[in-house]
Amino acid sequence: MPERIRTRFLVIGSGVAGLHTAWRASEHADVLVTTKRSLFDSATAYAQGGIAAALGAGDSPELHRRDTLAAGAALADSAAVTVLVTEGPARVKELHTAGADFDLAPGGDFKLGREAAHSTNRIVHAHGDQTGAEVARTLIAKVQESERVSVLERTRVLDLIIEDGRCVGARASVAGRATEIIADATVLATGGCGQLYRYTTNPVVATGDGFAIAHRADATLADMEFVQFHPTALDTPENPLQLISEAVRGEGATLLNAAGDRFMPKRHKLAELAPRDVVARAIFAEQKKGTVFLDARKIGKAWPTRFPGIFAICEARGIDPRKQLIPVTPAAHYMMGGVVTDLAGRSSIPRLYACGEVARTGVHGANRLASNSLLEGLVFAERVARDMQQMTPLPAEPPRGHWRVPVLSDRGAAQVAADQIRAVMWEYAGIARTARGMRSCITRLDQIEDRLPEGATEERNMVQTARLIAEGALLRKESRGGHYRSDFPRARSAWRGRHIEW
Incomplete structure (x- = not known):
């Protein structure tokens, strides 16, 4: 019989989106944060460039909005982008007030850098090129200061618990123990999936878990073909x-x-x-x-x-x-697609939210603008934290399930499978794609999944997320943003504004 934990809010993931959600939500209620490794293990700490925000003289949210929409290649959601660029400056200032040691000019204003496809200098950075680490340090300190935030490290969420079409929590392995975490609202902030590729800038924890977990729960996902490769x-x-x-x-x-x-x-x-x-x-x-x-x-x-x-x-x-x-x-760097959310971070499943890289808020479209990722994490985590406050408590706790944590039967075979997924995805679903390559990719992924040893839960998530990317890439018969088909090398008007959903 699994153990059970009851909390008001469950946040899965400890990057900028998860930590910011937990910090802000804890001002009103108890929050439990789970993370696969430690609080410090996320892509956030790897972010070098900075946070894009219209804070400089001569800049404006409207200019930032135009740059973001242009990069998104006619697939970004205009309303979501407006939220991002309008609320972004306030979130950056709040983080600075909370203790983030951003680089400042002699007069005390933010020192602003320039990055690709931005029309002006608007990148806030810390210690030169260690912005992500400073953001993570600041948010971890805030979470650890709060008496209302509990943290479970080295905890693997296996699946969401869905009752009567609503998300009521998650099944997890806590130090190998089967544990049901019951929550009034659950937030997926599990990050990206760069580790599906042979070459990536993402940490080893970025195996696409959240996409697969959400897909198995029948949450709507979209734009999974749009993977950004950092040059x-x-x-x-x-x-x-x-x-x-x-x-x-x-x-x-x-x-x-x-x-x-x-x-x-x-x-x-x-x-x-x-x-x-x-x-x-x-x-x-x-x-x-x-x-x-x-x-x-x-x-x-x-x-x-x-x-x-x-x-x-x-x-x-x-x-x-x-x-x-x-x-x-x-190298594989960022996933533009993910769990479809509205402007409050709500997914298609009641009581389930998503924010950060795992979410498809609509701000990135087909291609993310440089340094908009940390910004999205801050802006939409704030919106999730505010919206969750209105969530009514569960009317009754769901019945306890009968399940166990599957024990990995063959670690070597699981590692071989992970390496095969990375090789197949880099060869066929990487920077240049074709219909023939995508079909080969999907066939190979099916074969890899069939051979997975019992208990290979992370590798199962990897192969299922990889298949979503490959299927989307096969269906989209054009090139747009981060998705390039060498057999359809141009954008096609028929695909303008169209999203592939699951």
Whole structure:
């Protein structure tokens, strides 16, 4: 018989979206946060560039809105984008007041950086290139200060508990013990799925759990074909790969091919600051002729102060970016699609919310604008926390279930399956896709799932989320934003504004 925990609100995940939701919701009620590893393990801490917000002189939410809609390639939701850019500045200021040590100009204003496809400087950053780590530190401190937030680390949520069409909590493995967590409202803030790909900047916990868990519960998902590949990860044999932030190109770094020639000015009018999908495809094409490099030598003596984290990463791998070129490769970075929500973060299942990367709020469309991800996490987590306050308590607790935590029967076979998923997805569902490749991908994924050993719950989530991506990519017979079909290389008007839903 499983153990049972009762809480007012359950938040699954400990990145910016989950932590902010927990902090703000705890002002009114008890909150339980579960996380697969520790509170510190999330993609948030890896975010280098910063948070986009219209805080500078001459900038405005309207300009930020236009840039976001342009990047979204006619698939972003206008109302959601308006919420994002209008409420974003207040969320950033609140975080600063809460203790986030953002970089400031001598006059005390935020020091603002520039990133790709932004029409002006609007990127708030901390300690140069360690914004995500500072955001995580600040929010973790707030959560730990609150007497109304409990945290369960090393807890794997296996499935949602659905009763009479409503979400009433989740089944979880808490240190291997079968546990039912019953809640008046449940928030999926489980992050992304970069670990479905051989090359990724995402931490090892980003295995797409939330997408698969929501799909099995029959929540509506959409836009799963839109995976963003960051153009410039450090090209080394590691997992995850280290990110070389967009902000480095914002400071004037250029891309060179194996022959030492700059190639981006011929590809796009914004050159190195073109949208991420354009830059990633250009690098991918040049890699067929050899290694691609980032030339950031012009930053010179400012490297250790402007980008201390990236400078240390390069130095640890024997590269001095002040004098040497940096080898780079595209890598899976961000999922634009996910659990469909309204502007309050409500999913299609009553009492189930989603926010952060696992959610499809509509703000990113087919391609996320640089540094809008932390912003989305803050803005929509705030909206979720406010909306949950209105949620009435469950009229009655659901009956206790009869189930157990499946024990992993063959760890080696599970690891082999995970590696196969990553290889198949990179080859067929990566930067350039075709119908033939997608069909092969889906067939291979089916075979991998059939061979999964008992208890391989994470690998099951991986393969099910991977299949959603591949099926969406096969159905969308065009190229748009982060989705590129080499057999349909242009956007088609018939697909403009159309979303593939599950």
